[in-house]
Amino acid sequence: xxAENTAMFTDRYELTMVSAALRDGTAHRSCTFEVFARRLPxxxxxxxxAGTGRVIDALAGFRFxxxxxxxxxxxxxxxxxxxxxxxxFGGSIDGYREGELFFPGSPILSVxxxxxxxxxxxxxxxxxxxxxxxxxxxxxxxxxxxxxxPIIEMxxxxxxxxxxxASARAAYLAGMASTSNLEATRRYGxxxxxxxxxxxxxxxxxxDGPDERAAFAAQVDALGVGTTLLVDTYDITQGVxxxxxVAGTGLGGVRIDSGxxxxxxxxVRAQLDDLGAHDTRIVVSGDLDEYAIAALRAEPVDAYGVxxxxxxxxxxxxxxxxxxxxxxxxxxVAKRSSHKESRGGAKAAARSARxxxxxVEEIIYPAGGAVPDTGGLATTDLQIPLVRDGEPVDGLPxxxxxxxxxxxxxxxxxxEGLGLxxxxxxxxxxxxxx
Amino acid sequence: xxAENTAMFTDRYELTMVSAALRDGTAHRSCTFEVFARRLPxxxxxxxxAGTGRVIDALAGFRFxxxxxxxxxxxxxxxxxxxxxxxxFGGSIDGYREGELFFPGSPILSVxxxxxxxxxxxxxxxxxxxxxxxxxxxxxxxxxxxxxxPIIEMxxxxxxxxxxxASARAAYLAGMASTSNLEATRRYGxxxxxxxxxxxxxxxxxxDGPDERAAFAAQVDALGVGTTLLVDTYDITQGVxxxxxVAGTGLGGVRIDSGxxxxxxxxVRAQLDDLGAHDTRIVVSGDLDEYAIAALRAEPVDAYGVxxxxxxxxxxxxxxxxxxxxxxxxxxVAKRSSHKESRGGAKAAARSARxxxxxVEEIIYPAGGAVPDTGGLATTDLQIPLVRDGEPVDGLPxxxxxxxxxxxxxxxxxxEGLGLxxxxxxxxxxxxxx
Numbered sequence: 087x088x089a090e091n092t093a094m095f096t097d098r099y100e101l102t103m104v105s106a107a108l109r110d111g112t113a114h115r116s117c118t119f120e121v122f123a124r125r126l127p128x129x130x131x132x133x134x135x136a137g138t139g140r141v142i143d144a145l146a147g148f149r150f151x152x153x154x155x156x157x158x159x160x161x162x163x164x165x166x167x168x169x170x171x172x173x174x175f176g177g178s179i180d181g182y183r184e185g186e187l188f189f190p191g192s193p194i195l196s197v198x199x200x201x202x203x204x205x206x207x208x209x210x211x212x213x214x215x216x217x218x219x220x221x222x223x224x225x226x227x228x229x230x231x232x233x234x235x236p237i238i239e240m241x242x243x244x245x246x247x248x249x250x251x252a253s254a255r256a257a258y259l260a261g262m263a264s265t266s267n268l269e270a271t272r273r274y275g276x277x278x279x280x281x282x283x284x285x286x287x288x289x290x291x292x293x294d295g296p297d298e299r300a301a302f303a304a305q306v307d308a309l310g311v312g313t314t315l316l317v318d319t320y321d322i323t324q325g326v327x328x329x330x331x332v333a334g335t336g337l338g339g340v341r342i343d344s345g346x347x348x349x350x351x352x353x354v355r356a357q358l359d360d361l362g363a364h365d366t367r368i369v370v371s372g373d374l375d376e377y378a379i380a381a382l383r384a385e386p387v388d389a390y391g392v393x394x395x396x397x398x399x400x401x402x403x404x405x406x407x408x409x410x411x412x413x414x415x416x417x418x419v420a421k422r423s424s425h426k427e428s429r430g431g432a433k434a435a436a437r438s439a440r441x442x443x444x445x446v447e448e449i450i451y452p453a454g455g456a457v458p459d460t461g462g463l464a465t466t467d468l469q470i471p472l473v474r475d476g477e478p479v480d481g482l483p484x485x486x487x488x489x490x491x492x493x494x495x496x497x498x499x500x501x502e503g504l505g506l507x508x509x510x511x512x513x514x515x516x517x518x519x520x
Numbered sequence: 521x522x523a524e525n526t527a528m529f530t531d532r533y534e535l536t537m538v539s540a541a542l543r544d545g546t547a548h549r550s551c552t553f554e555v556f557a558r559r560l561p562x563x564x565x566x567x568x569x570a571g572t573g574r575v576i577d578a579l580a581g582f583r584f585x586x587x588x589x590x591x592x593x594x595x596x597x598x599x600x601x602x603x604x605x606x607x608x609f610g611g612s613i614d615g616y617r618e619g620e621l622f623f624p625g626s627p628i629l630s631v632x633x634x635x636x637x638x639x640x641x642x643x644x645x646x647x648x649x650x651x652x653x654x655x656x657x658x659x660x661x662x663x664x665x666x667x668x669x670p671i672i673e674m675x676x677x678x679x680x681x682x683x684x685x686a687s688a689r690a691a692y693l694a695g696m697a698s699t700s701n702l703e704a705t706r707r708y709g710x711x712x713x714x715x716x717x718x719x720x721x722x723x724x725x726x727x728d729g730p731d732e733r734a735a736f737a738a739q740v741d742a743l744g745v746g747t748t749l750l751v752d753t754y755d756i757t758q759g760v761x762x763x764x765x766v767a768g769t770g771l772g773g774v775r776i777d778s779g780x781x782x783x784x785x786x787x788v789r790a791q792l793d794d795l796g797a798h799d800t801r802i803v804v805s806g807d808l809d810e811y812a813i814a815a816l817r818a819e820p821v822d823a824y825g826v827x828x829x830x831x832x833x834x835x836x837x838x839x840x841x842x843x844x845x846x847x848x849x850x851x852x853v854a855k856r857s858s859h860k861e862s863r864g865g866a867k868a869a870a871r872s873a874r875x876x877x878x879x880v881e882e883i884i885y886p887a888g889g890a891v892p893d894t895g896g897l898a899t900t901d902l903q904i905p906l907v908r909d910g911e912p913v914d915g916l917p918x919x920x921x922x923x924x925x926x927x928x929x930x931x932x933x934x935x936e937g938l939g940l941x942x943x944x945x946x947x948x949x950x951x952x953x954x
Contacts, residue, residue, distance in 0.1 A: 094703035097700040099714030099715055106738045107720065157702070205720075209684075214681060244650055245838060246647060246651040246680060249651070266531040268529075279532060280531055290546060307544070397838070417727070
């Protein structure tokens with residue numbers, strides 16, 4: 087497999103820094119960079135780490151070949167181009183696994199290498215983690231709101247075509263059931279879903295006017311009676327009648343994409359039951375977010391389709407993570423001007439929990455040190471090894487394992503942590519640092 | 521050049537619709553699909569069309585090869601796979617040029633082909649246009665707020681790594697001066713910018729502590745005195761002293777990335793002037809959006825760097841465009857249930873303007889009809905031919921031409937149209953339809 091080239095998903099200043107650092111030797115100093123979010127999006131109670139697997143995949147394609155070097159010839163000097171030609175990340179990366187919860191200050195990723203090797207990865211690492219974690223964090227709230235009902239991710243058209251693929255992956259990690267996005271199914275194995283749009287019904291219009299029954303018949307002929315028919319192109323009540331007449335009471339489902347979804351779900355459920363279609367499922371879609379999903383909890387809805395709100399992070403389209411140099415040749419370093427203070431020194435993280443499993447505190451402490459006292463509460467180390475000597479470690483968690491991990495992690499939150507309303511982080515972060 | 525394969529940036533339901541439509545012949549009916557936004561993001565006064573060029577580029581890569589067909593074998597039947605193998609879009613596309621303003625209902629793109637050929641493009645077309653137009657629409661407000669001062673786009677790290685490239689392109693279309701994103705420079709020729717981050721200064725920490733002067737000296741050595749030094753890692757006043765001592769009064773610029781940027785810009789300007797560095801420019805960055813840019817209008821700022829707010833569309837990360845079937849074999853069609861009414865029939869659009877050039881009204885009328893009466897005001901047709909028989913037409917506007925077009929279009933807005941505050945669309949849309 088030839089990996090996609092990812093080297094140019096980089097900010098120009100990383101190359102100019104490498105250029106300057108090669109001249110005075112700083113390039114070769116041993117450094118630790120850490121990724122963390124200073125805060126959660128306003129009112130959010132937890133974040134979900136997503137994208138780690140994509141970061142590791144992207145490392146393999148971070149190479150400067152002839153095509154890339156030609157494009158950079160105007161930007162940096164010949165020595166830097168030579169160095170870039172040989173570039174292979176050779177350091178180590180530890181981090182939170184995908185599907186792990188995170189809180190303000192959690193050291194989500196720690197990159198250890200020379201200055202030049204590690205600084206080059208800043209933009210790529212942040213692009214992936216900021217995007218994917220924003221989507222997964224929003225998705226986890228929607229999954230929580232939906233309870234046991236499945237959610238179909240169908241937001242591709244509302245975001246950049248490649249971001250759509252990553253969004254579908256992050257949504258699946260967060261517990262959504264399936265995606266409309268073909269490439270997410272191909273590349274990541276996310277289960278696919280989707281049957282028809284209004285255009286299909288409208289395309290069956292003839293000289294005599296609309297012919298919804300012809301559209302339904304064609305769909306059932308192609309996809310079987312287990313398919314889901316979209317019943318709200320014209321009149322929903324008539325649409326349901328047409329659907330059952332055409333497909334029979336064994337019809338898999340009907341979808342409603344507009345109107346007051348709660349009222350319509352009740353009406354359609356009653357109508358389906360009257361027609362004898364007791365097992366025909368009701369799928370609702372149309373501008374759903376976590377609040378709208380929660381509001382439908384008492385209604386006879388069998389599945390949700392979500393789009394815009396998912397791919398835009400439901401108001402928080404980026405996770406606000408930064409990539410900061412924290413240690414140089416064993417010396418802790420930190421920016422000291424104004425409001426953006428960082429805490430110097432490489433860090434580790436543990437999470438304490440009661441015997442019931444409910445988590446209590448995120449504890450950030452110096453890397454290599456002992457876990458601080460927790461008054462007897464058990465703790466779990468949060469970082470795992472991801473990359474050693476530039477190569478992914480064996481047995482990294484799969485996407486499905488990350489999905490399972492998050493499902494367990496959500497259960498570990500204090501009860502108020504799953505609230506959809508605005509609140510504080512579900513657990514405090516303790517910085518047990520010098 | 522081998523185009524990127526774009527066929528899988530598609531929702532599954534488009535394939536299932538094609539499958540069903542092939543069986544009953546609907547696949548081959550002559551159709552028109554239109555792209556439009558029902559409304560602008562809340563309070564916005566205009567939108568900016570962006571992504572059209574990327575849509576046309578992506579068409580060339582919309583092919584189902586063995587790799588794609590293998591992945592789809594579980595989803596659709598053999599006849600559909602055969603049809604997909606031969607798929608080439610063979611229809612025509614007209615649309616608003618990139619850099620054109622748009623308003624609610626503007627028919628931004630009209631796709632004419634068979635049902636099956638055109639329905640397949642829905643997701644890809646919308647992903648590109650919704651993303652790029654959201655970014656360009658936000659960027660145009662920032663450019664307006666900045667007046668004649670250049671803006672450097674530096675938001676790559678806050679969005680998906682591929683969306684970052686498209687964002688840089690859209691920002692340049694909207695009038696930003698340059699980008700930090702290397703791939704946007706390589707692929708689209710957007711001017712590149714960027715010098716150094718705090719990590720570079722921090723990396724020059726030794727056993728005796730920080731050494732900002734060593735960092736500055738290394739940067740000037742590599743990049744020349746015309747470079748921009750980042751002066752807010754430790755103490756800004758000392759940073760400016762160090763910068764001028766190291767680089768001399770010919771230093772190109774200093775960047776401030778934190779704190780109260782207005783107060784700091786004044787202080788630093790006075791300090792630079794005192795030191796004799798009258799031509800050293802001040803670049804400010806750090807959580808800037810159009811409002812913060814406008815608030816700095818009276819301060820001695822020479823350039824802005826914007827990131828998060830740009831790539832997230834400054835509160836409106838997607839443009840809300842839809843792709844609707846409006847005509848089948850010459851018959852106008854429209855969804856008729858609930859609140860999502862569409863207007864059937866293929867449409868054209870013109871914009872009227874006073875003799876001063878100030879625009880008055882967006883007029884949507886039946887395609888092929890005459891432009892409705894405007895009381896003597898001159899009108900401009902808004903759609904241009906983009907694709908004929910599946911191939912891009914010759915002489916399509918370049919990115920730079922789109923950029924120039926938008927600069928002119930912004931001048932044509934009524935004076936209140938450039939307001940940053942929440943308001944109504946700058947001009948009304950008149951639907952002169954049957």
